[in-house]
Amino acid sequence: MTLTPDILRSLVAKALATRPQEMTCDECGPHLDRFAEVRLAGRDTPEALSLVEAHVAECSCCQEEFEALVTVLREVERDEAPWWRRLLPS
Numbered sequence: 001m002t003l004t005p006d007i008l009r010s011l012v013a014k015a016l017a018t019r020p021q022e023m024t025c026d027e028c029g030p031h032l033d034r035f036a037e038v039r040l041a042g043r044d045t046p047e048a049l050s051l052v053e054a055h056v057a058e059c060s061c062c063q064e065e066f067e068a069l070v071t072v073l074r075e076v077e078r079d080e081a082p083w084w085r086r087l088l089p090s
Contacts, residue, residue: 021051022051022055024055032062032069034052035049036069040073
């Protein structure tokens with residue numbers, strides 16, 4: 001891989017965005033369901049989930065898992081809605 005100026009800027013930006021506390025994918029995974037439910041409900045992210053939010057923003061693997069989970073939760077929500085609500089577009 002050639003380190004272009006754009007790649008270097010991106011790497012420096014990511015390095016500067018790190019926090020004193022970071023979490024790994026293994027630490028993040030068990031909290032993704034709660035984070036997805038909070039986001040779907042339109043509520044603010046509680047302080048306890050701020051590390052999960054930061055990790056998901058930076059980790060493409062966890063971001064994909066989070067987006068898949070949100071999709072499933074939306075479908076479950078839609079399926080559990082009264083029949084008349086299912087007629088309306090999401």
